[in-house]
Every structure is written in structure tokens, then in C-alpha cells.
Amino acid sequence: MKTVICTKYGPLEVLQLQEVSKPIPKDSQILVKIVATAINSGDARIRSLDVKGIFKVIMRFALGFSKPRSLILGTVFSGIVESKGNKVSKFKVGDRVFGMTGFQFGTYTE
Structure with missing residues (x-):
């Protein structure tokens, strides 16, 4: 499945599109096929480590x-449950x- 990874702190250009294997949910987990996500200012600050001083x-x-x-x-995400662990009811x-x-x-x- 396709994913966007961040291998270092920096500007938007540090993000890379890669293919990764699909995870298998554990007993108490669900696997969600993500249909939509959002990028907000907090995400941008984390990616670029754009904080001042001791922070x-x-x-x-x-x-x-x-x-x-x-x-x-x-x-944040919205999507459809694709698979689930055997303890999920x-x-x-x-x-x-x-x-x-x-x-x-x-x-x-994805």
C-alpha cells in the first residue's frame, strides 16, 4: 500500500511516497482503509520541528x-474497516x- 513517510525533520520536500506492506491488526485492533485525512498546522510544526526555545x-x-x-x-482519519482482530466486537x-x-x-x- 502507498504511504507518505518522513525520514527527517524539514520542509514539505522531506516527505516521500513509498510502498509498504499492509499491517495485520492484532487481536484488539482494526485495520482502516483510510479514505481521507487532514494536514493541519500542528502536523507541519511536527514535520519541520518548527518550535522555539526549550520546546x-x-x-x-x-x-x-x-x-x-x-x-x-x-x-486524523476517516475510512472503512478493512479487517479486524478476533477480539473486536x-x-x-x-x-x-x-x-x-x-x-x-x-x-x-492508504
């Missing part, structure tokens, strides 16, 4: 020193869902 050091501790720990950025394949991943990121992908 830059704090962000590096939280997100990664030389590059983002999570190479796939993005926090609230969702079924084909359900339309939306949500936010928080600091787990990962929505700049």
Missing part, C-alpha cells in the same frame, strides 16, 4: 531526536469510521 528540546525527546520516531505522520468489516490516533500518528497512508 524544540522537549519535542525531540517526545518525537525523536534526528528524525520522527513514527515515520508515517498524520493523526464493536466494529465489523465494512463499517465507516473516523477518529484520531493522537501521538501514535500513522494516517498519511
